[in-house]
Amino acid sequence: MAYDAVYDKLKDECGVFGIWALGQSEEAANFTYLGLHALQHRGQEAAGIVSTDGTTLHAHREMGHVADIFNAEVLGRLKGGAAIGHVRYSTAGASHVRNAQPIAVQYAGGAVAVAHNGNLVNAEELRAELEQSGSIFQTTSDTEVVVHLMARARSAGSAPADPVDRLVAEARAALARVAGAYSILFLSQQAIVGARDPLGFRPLVIGKLKGSWVLASETTALDLIEAEYVREVEPGELVVLDGKGLRSEPLFPGQARPERQGRCVFEHIYFARPDSVLFGRSVYSVRHALGRELATSHPVPADLVIPVPDSGVPAAIGYAEESGIPFATGLVRSHYVGRTFIEPQQSIRHFGVKLKLNALKDVLRGKRVVVVDDSVVRGTTSRKIVKMIRDAGASEVHLRISSPPTAWPCYYGMDTPTRQELIASTHSVEEIAKYVTADSLGYLTLEGLYRAVGESRQGYCDACFSGDYLVQFPRQREPRGAGLRVVGA
Amino acid sequence: MAYDAVYDKLKDECGVFGIWALGQSEEAANFTYLGLHALQHRGQEAAGIVSTDGTTLHAHREMGHVADIFNAEVLGRLKGGAAIGHVRYSTAGASHVRNAQPIAVQYAGGAVAVAHNGNLVNAEELRAELEQSGSIFQTTSDTEVVVHLMARARSAGSAPADPVDRLVAEARAALARVAGAYSILFLSQQAIVGARDPLGFRPLVIGKLKGSWVLASETTALDLIEAEYVREVEPGELVVLDGKGLRSEPLFPGQARPERQGRCVFEHIYFARPDSVLFGRSVYSVRHALGRELATSHPVPADLVIPVPDSGVPAAIGYAEESGIPFATGLVRSHYVGRTFIEPQQSIRHFGVKLKLNALKDVLRGKRVVVVDDSVVRGTTSRKIVKMIRDAGASEVHLRISSPPTAWPCYYGMDTPTRQELIASTHSVEEIAKYVTADSLGYLTLEGLYRAVGESRQGYCDACFSGDYLVQFPRQREPRGAGLRVVGA
């Protein structure tokens, strides 16, 4: 399983960053490195940067954390005033450096690097089609499909003479073929092109750093480099960053804006950093409001409101404020959790969770406790947390979830277990409460969710809660790359 | 400078862990590894484990984090049912693996490993004396002095025939010569001996894991391995863990208990994990009470109370509760801060702090904000934090510190800059407020501090606030190891 099974958390798939400052700075790779650092929460498996000095693309990709991969020597080799970067999520299966991004390739007459956040629902079909017409695949990532489509676009037709126009034309041609979620950056020696799919599943924002333009998955990356947040890239918008500045175009000119858009509401609930401004709204404030809404819809007499740290904190504060019940820290989180742990044979209960969380007996003893978490996936961790709180002496444990029940897998860039494993797809709220051994359990409704977000549902995707898939998924996705497994590099 | 200059934080010097389960378990190294993991906050520079199977001592020490140093293969080589371990703080100067602990040596007739948390004030004198009588030193750590004293004790006198009695006698003889702070563990093939100096500067607790006994710096290490917390090792107590169980003796029989003891009050304020029970009191509850006390003594009209995360959280909650001002998250902390960062030349303001913290503009804009932190060392980081909050739009920034002004260096195991660098040693509170650009600044008084701790000052050392040094420091400490510098190993 690819999602964080140890802590039962859904995972975002990626983060992207790009800056065009050619002629103004020689530090594009350094800024990208900092931007990726601020986006590290969006993917901890691998990271990469491709820079350009206007002549050559310089690339470095590696497994690991941003701070470990890039040192002065590596950054020194990533020359030039423009760069794009990528952080990638951690999965068990296809975890190897060949799948790291940005992908950098050479094709008819040029070089391009691509960094992609999202998930394509027709990648398998396109891949099969491309293979049938002679393409070879060296990775199992969707992004390689996009690059092939760009190359085919070039070979197909009458390419514009101007290299920037050509890049735009090819990016557009490739994206016209794919369905699904993408916030994607293209880098050539002449420009960065950024685009967001027409429904806008994944975030992408525009920033300005002195005279230069920046694109990033979240505003927190802009804050770190002290770039000014300008606005989000609109769903269905394409932006070009080059020597002339930033210009915007419709991704698919002439195509009508879809009635409903698909911004991922789960970014607000859990993925995005609380200090980001997402889809124009402060993530912290939304989470705080989710907590207030939860207090209104699921009140319970209690002595304390505690969060499951760190993601549950803003909602727990909101719940506490709305309910008047004191907010407290009841669970302490360790910040030194590494990859693999050697478990003693003598069984320790709730071992995985214990490495990360410990309960404060002194705070919890004899108390009726409201525990606020952002979501329940399989229920296994919630069960351990409830048990841990009760073992610490709490007399009652009321679990409050600042989102509706997660009952449907995501096909648009969030890493979910199968439908069978999502406890809410097969169990009622009462059954889940029983399973996690909570005295009571309350979820938000979809209505409550959007009330807190402060926007109409029309702008958002909530398929993981509702099953309303905005982009049709062609068929049961099969394991990619069967027949080819690359161990290591 | 050895303390955390980047984030202007004092640092604890070490953590220790020991378990005697010989004959009951073959997993002493695994439990020690987990225990050290829970104590990682007490030292991130290096870690080590020495185990015994009753015949041989097996040692492994390395630079780095616990989770990176110990893998299945290394733990597999650390055979046996008993082990002690150590985590060490990070400093610039003497940072090399030769100084990693536990120290393991062979001396007259036996082998012993020693893990030490604390600081000896007469180490230089003893070292000089030992060198004069022919000892050689291969490290610059105080602990090597203790081992030499043990070896000299053995050569000096009529050693008991029983190996456990002999170990106790030698440990006692060595500790009788040293002055200062020590919570220390000794491991031989026959027993673990643990001891705490008569004033009890550094913590040390006893736990029970099924039939086996455990010693650890903090109770959080017991929680992780599901050992039961029994009690603290008393100041001036010596405990023996061996096949017969646990037995307690006075460290120096016949010596009167000192009128005042020296538990480090700063452990309560900042060092210990909030989920630990320290000196018999819940750390979280003490910090919460410190915040309440601060609200009482330094009230101010404001819209929000925010902590400097993570350490300021409990006191901020306490402040908010007592004052009735809403608690909020105004600063978000990144958990992916690595060792070294490549700073862009184009200056970014408050860069070091920005990597770790970001302000929530949406929360802070237009608000009068109370910021709660645990201490101010040089003032540099506080200044950056205040600026960051103000840049985010706060109309007023009132800094509240949940401890008295830190004006004196510690010689008992806390890593402090020189007196000249401690801003409170040379500046009044008003001057500090001005330097950090806060609208107001409030510290706790010593009286307020102990009111919150809920104990008399008689049991505690507060030299860093008061300059009342409980153990005389012979002379200005000189740099150790002059004339010998070991690069690498």
Added chain:
Amino acid sequence: MAYDAVYDKLKDECGVFGIWALGQSEEAANFTYLGLHALQHRGQEAAGIVSTDGTTLHAHREMGHVADIFNAEVLGRLKGGAAIGHVRYSTAGASHVRNAQPIAVQYAGGAVAVAHNGNLVNAEELRAELEQSGSIFQTTSDTEVVVHLMARARSAGSAPADPVDRLVAEARAALARVAGAYSILFLSQQAIVGARDPLGFRPLVIGKLKGSWVLASETTALDLIEAEYVREVEPGELVVLDGKGLRSEPLFPGQARPERQGRCVFEHIYFARPDSVLFGRSVYSVRHALGRELATSHPVPADLVIPVPDSGVPAAIGYAEESGIPFATGLVRSHYVGRTFIEPQQSIRHFGVKLKLNALKDVLRGKRVVVVDDSVVRGTTSRKIVKMIRDAGASEVHLRISSPPTAWPCYYGMDTPTRQELIASTHSVEEIAKYVTADSLGYLTLEGLYRAVGESRQGYCDACFSGDYLVQFPRQREPRGAGLRVVGA
């Protein structure tokens, strides 16, 4: 420069190994690892193995030496009874793991891995053509061109139903497009296909290990795994290794055998290991005969014959035998020469050569010395060696080269500097003698060379000596991959 500029040696570009033992052994990766170990002299930059269990291809490629890359854990992951492997030469330019082989890709309906020794003279043209029709390139290696051609072949036509036939058909179709030198292995889940270009530039031999078949660049790889040497793969031959055993076909059925073939005569002179049987002849014996021939054609009165170790040894023995002058060791070679050396500022003469070679003063003092080496490339190292021998006290130094003057670059898989840098392309033998400060200098003639080899020139390529290029090189080769430079991975 890519050839070994430090020691002024031409370098071979690669070695390949393959074994098909599916159903008979689970150790194909282990045997391949040993085979690559025996071929390590053919490439020290990178190595890789791709194995198959009949279902999946398992790959591992890394920079470095075979013995460092593959450990028990990595080999354990390379499951299955069939495998191919590759060692790659070391160059400054395109030295990164993306260029390591075997290349493993997925294309229409299947997976294939390819390992290639040789050099294609029309790779740039094919690459341009493929890019024009929509292919993307992720490496700068010729081998990726071959894989694209296979994929295009499949998409083009009516592929056979049988997967082995299909692999053969596609390999044949791809190789029909390329010109130049190739000894190449293809691995699918169903078979290994091996082929050698019609002129047979690079070696490739067939071995038998119990019931299984093996292919390798040199027989020394067979010796190590105790496989029996069967014969070489003929120029223009294609062999299939699968469950039915080994079968042979013409690579291009119906195509006439070229009048002249192109076995690389330099393999005999320097590249191949002396314990290999190459093109049906013992390498050691050929080199020994080269030395005899040299003694006949360039006799000189002298006291000693010494080799430049290790490659000059057999020819020096032959020279000594033929001339009756005693053979001696006059230069000692260090076997611990690493990659990079920190040179002292205080200039040391002939530093690079000194790290590798030292002269035996006691042997050389006052002697007239014949020094036998295999070739002179730029002359810089020969000059240092002559100086070193003279500094050791030799009264005369007569340099004898067991090959004709190297005056032309190789385009068929040998790594040479540019024509301008080859001293023999711009200097007469007398001028070279003067430059290297030898008392006399003798090269073999082409006639002498083939007399010693014992074969007609019709079977060999000697373009590096004669400039007679057997395959036309389309145009001045341009730097590949301009516009895309991948640093690291």
Added chain:
Amino acid sequence: MAYDAVYDKLKDECGVFGIWALGQSEEAANFTYLGLHALQHRGQEAAGIVSTDGTTLHAHREMGHVADIFNAEVLGRLKGGAAIGHVRYSTAGASHVRNAQPIAVQYAGGAVAVAHNGNLVNAEELRAELEQSGSIFQTTSDTEVVVHLMARARSAGSAPADPVDRLVAEARAALARVAGAYSILFLSQQAIVGARDPLGFRPLVIGKLKGSWVLASETTALDLIEAEYVREVEPGELVVLDGKGLRSEPLFPGQARPERQGRCVFEHIYFARPDSVLFGRSVYSVRHALGRELATSHPVPADLVIPVPDSGVPAAIGYAEESGIPFATGLVRSHYVGRTFIEPQQSIRHFGVKLKLNALKDVLRGKRVVVVDDSVVRGTTSRKIVKMIRDAGASEVHLRISSPPTAWPCYYGMDTPTRQELIASTHSVEEIAKYVTADSLGYLTLEGLYRAVGESRQGYCDACFSGDYLVQFPRQREPRGAGLRVVGA
């Protein structure tokens, strides 16, 4: 077992190098690095350098080869104009970085680093005595004993005021207590002191590099840095290198020169590099003479003389010359043999030897072959080599050994298996011949050995052949460090 069991070779234990150029050069560490590189054959397990700038000692020690351990950054930290270095042999048992040299310690009033080649026969006794009087041991190396004795010497008595005189006095006092073999270097901030035990077991030579003085185990280290070879340090001589140049003293003034000295004759036979001048004689020439002697004493009708490469080459050339039988290369050696190999389960005969050596069938087929090797330890490898040669088609295999039968363990710095394992201690020459399956076997006699060396036996130790131990070994050596095993660091 510590000696090279895979290839059945005795191993030298160490090499040392020192240079005093304070005030003349800032590159002492660089020169030491090069010197150690040239001495790498004397120890491949670990290496270290300690330098001084006159104020501080800077140390770096690590496991591995010289070329891998020291890079520009590490050498940059090893500041100063004087340095000593050490390479250490590879053993299974006590192989960890704590045992790497030079040892660097601080003791009464100063710092000293010590690098030692040799073996002390009374180390265990001294260690026990030192432990009894209170010393602690952190390594299992003999060298730590020497350092303790120096420290005790200082504490014992009236030390000279001058720091160089003091270092000399202490070194002398320490060495007066030890028995056995030592060529040893001491480095303080003021001087290097070098000494060789009165019998002179291990080599040590003096060189001059411009105005600076150098000490090294072998002259090959002088050649590489272009230092001039001056002479050997005499057995029982002590030399001081400091700002005043080099001065010589008797190690133990007043003590008579022993009648017989103990230069290790095995250094001539195998250990030293053939390009070294050892004990005043060229190693290559001695080995060449050993071969001639062997031909005289053990003639046999044959077609070829072949060496076991590389060490057997000079003696094989000598044998060929004396016998008139042609010299040939019959075995080829691989230079890429790594540490550990993953052996296929399907048994490959003589696997370990095959990785290193391969037989030339074409050369050996049908021939009567004389194989010249330097020694036979357990006979296992000789047996494999004979078999390999016979399998290659040789009709007769006559093994000739350029030394007498190795029948006794060495206690003076050579790494030997136990007496029981030495085949010559329990088997007659005929029995050994039968075991190794040679048609005939000839060893040198002691008389023949010294005839070839060209010196009287009075100057040499040949205990490994004769059992005449020149320094009494107190008692059966017990495993050192029992009760303490340090895994890793």
